Amino acid sequence: MTHDHDLVLRPTAAQTEAALNSPPGRTGGDLVVETLAGLGATTVFGLPGQHALGVFDALRRSDLRYVGLRVENNAGFAADAYGRVTGEAAPLLLSTGPGALTSLAALQEAAAASAPVLAICSQVPTAGLGGGRRGHLHELPDQAASFRGIVKSVRTVRAQSQIPSAIEAAWKSALTAPHGPVWVEIPQDVLSAATPLPAVTVGDAFPEELPPRPELTAVAADLLSRAERPAIIAGGGVIRADASGKLRKLAERLDAPVVTTFGGKGAFPWTHPLSLRSWLEDRHTTDFLEDADVLLVVGSGLGELSSNYHTFAPRGRVIQIEADLGKLEANHPALGIHADARLALQALLETVDERRDPAAPERVRVLLAKVADRIAAQELTLEQEVLASVRGALPADSPSFWDMTILAYWAWSAFDAKGPNLMHSAQGAGGLGYAFPAALGAAAADPTRPVLAVSGDGGAMYSIAELATARQHDLPVTWLIVDDGGYGILREYMTDAFGRATATELTGPDFVALAESFGVPATRTTPETLRADLARALAAPGPSVVVLPAVLRMFEPTHLG
Numbered sequence: 001m002t003h004d005h006d007l008v009l010r011p012t013a014a015q016t017e018a019a020l021n022s023p024p025g026r027t028g029g030d031l032v033v034e035t036l037a038g039l040g041a042t043t044v045f046g047l048p049g050q051h052a053l054g055v056f057d058a059l060r061r062s063d064l065r066y067v068g069l070r071v072e073n074n075a076g077f078a079a080d081a082y083g084r085v086t087g088e089a090a091p092l093l094l095s096t097g098p099g100a101l102t103s104l105a106a107l108q109e110a111a112a113a114s115a116p117v118l119a120i121c122s123q124v125p126t127a128g129l130g131g132g133r134r135g136h137l138h139e140l141p142d143q144a145a146s147f148r149g150i151v152k153s154v155r156t157v158r159a160q161s162q163i164p165s166a167i168e169a170a171w172k173s174a175l176t177a178p179h180g181p182v183w184v185e186i187p188q189d190v191l192s193a194a195t196p197l198p199a200v201t202v203g204d205a206f207p208e209e210l211p212p213r214p215e216l217t218a219v220a221a222d223l224l225s226r227a228e229r230p231a232i233i234a235g236g237g238v239i240r241a242d243a244s245g246k247l248r249k250l251a252e253r254l255d256a257p258v259v260t261t262f263g264g265k266g267a268f269p270w271t272h273p274l275s276l277r278s279w280l281e282d283r284h285t286t287d288f289l290e291d292a293d294v295l296l297v298v299g300s301g302l303g304e305l306s307s308n309y310h311t312f313a314p315r316g317r318v319i320q321i322e323a324d325l326g327k328l329e330a331n332h333p334a335l336g337i338h339a340d341a342r343l344a345l346q347a348l349l350e351t352v353d354e355r356r357d358p359a360a361p362e363r364v365r366v367l368l369a370k371v372a373d374r375i376a377a378q379e380l381t382l383e384q385e386v387l388a389s390v391r392g393a394l395p396a397d398s399p400s401f402w403d404m405t406i407l408a409y410w411a412w413s414a415f416d417a418k419g420p421n422l423m424h425s426a427q428g429a430g431g432l433g434y435a436f437p438a439a440l441g442a443a444a445a446d447p448t449r450p451v452l453a454v455s456g457d458g459g460a461m462y463s464i465a466e467l468a469t470a471r472q473h474d475l476p477v478t479w480l481i482v483d484d485g486g487y488g489i490l491r492e493y494m495t496d497a498f499g500r501a502t503a504t505e506l507t508g509p510d511f512v513a514l515a516e517s518f519g520v521p522a523t524r525t526t527p528e529t530l531r532a533d534l535a536r537a538l539a540a541p542g543p544s545v546v547v548l549p550a551v552l553r554m555f556e557p558t559h560l561g
Helices: 013-020 028-039 050-059 072-086 098-102 104-113 160-175 188-192 214-225 236-240 244-254 283-290 341-351 360-376 381-393 406-414 435-445 466-473 488-498 511-517 530-539
Strands: 043-046 065-068 090-094 117-123 154-156 182-187 230-234 258-260 275-277 294-298 317-322 335-338 400-402 423-425 451-456 477-483 522-524 544-549
Touching (some): 028 160, 050 090, 050 117, 065 466, 072 090, 072 098, 072 104, 104 117, 117 160, 160 182, 214 294, 214 317, 214 341, 230 244, 236 244, 236 341, 275 360, 317 341, 381 530, 400 406, 406 423, 406 488, 423 435, 435 466, 435 477, 511 522
Parallel strands (some): 090 117, 117 182, 230 258, 230 294, 317 335, 451 477
16 A cells, blocks of 8 residues: 555656766755756845855856845845745845845845845854854854844755755745745855765745635625725735735725725725725824724734824724734734735635625725825925826836835825836835845846836935946846935934934935946936936936935824824
């Protein structure tokens, strides 16, 4: 009798022949790149370093495309964006110690945004592992400890035979909901030593599914079917699960208005009659959501930005669908459903009763009119015109990446992304310098359409070195730099809180001349000519820079009173 546990996958004839005729001159680094290729990777990001040279040498014997950036943190942002736009695990190759630690801020953003990044880092030689102080270059007592609080999983390899399994397990972890960054570290001697092992020919790391519990979706469907004023908050989990179509079907079946979080931009059509858009930093929207007798929250933890800075206090029943178990009911009591958004929405579509509410579109229209009136009363014409010019210049199917800058804060609430997975920002962790290197990662994923990056002058200085990367790889990224001579949003925050700003004013370069010194075409524009100049830059091949000298203001907050 044959039992399931007796079954073994037998190698094909081709695999057997490849194993028997394994090419000479291979090292542990080859096992890394072969495993990545077997798992389906085509592009890797990173920077070489002395301990990691074994894996970088192996790249030249592989078909993997290497996109090298100039700073490890920026390489992490590029991998983050590649993972977001493709849904694939993005390999990030790093070196020991300073190189590894420089990537921390990017990996924190990837964790906050659930971006699947597979970081593979070198380590000191095997004999130096374990916390002893042997004085190796780049040595840390416990390198992995710096990453355990950020990434989903940490693995330390100690022998070449462990490499394929460790990378496969990490790949699977990165792509299992909730997606996120993972960490694999391999000692220098393991990477550089010749290997007797045959070439890795195939990988098997299909992510595990996260279906909802049926008894919970049954209760949720009943609550939604009988609701008088249902509403939906759609977060980034809808985008990552590729569930925007199912969200729209459910909203239309229930006649339920939908607001998208800043991480969920594009999850629901901007101009749909049921679209509340993204005005979460507005008390009118907060009141509307609080008034819902049943509120369905999909793919959001209702954190600070999604809850109008924790002023949101729902009065009705909350149903929360969330793949990250730690976010379930973290901020509000709810019927918590631990599941991938796509699978949970499908379960609701199969069980919910259709309900009609002819008044729902009118309630949405009234709310949006209140929001528009509030903004109009603040004399913020310049800001709205600049944002409209950006939207008019950017092709509808082009992705955009936004740094932590005033124009991005406007875009979170007021920018029509035109579709799912097209607008991304660093609002997960909130670090500076994200936009341009992330846009480079997206362009590496799909160079057939232009990509927009938006930064302030302060954030731009974090990423200037990557103009060389853009030029070297001829990536079609247009970088819009709004130059207001400082950290504009911090200037506003400090002035509001303390009456004056400190440490916010910056001496900056001539960004046009600086870009041109890298061989990147650049234009200085005005609010009046922005749309035409930006459209022209986006239509041109390769990288470009557009500089807008302007001081923009934020709309008044509604959470402070």
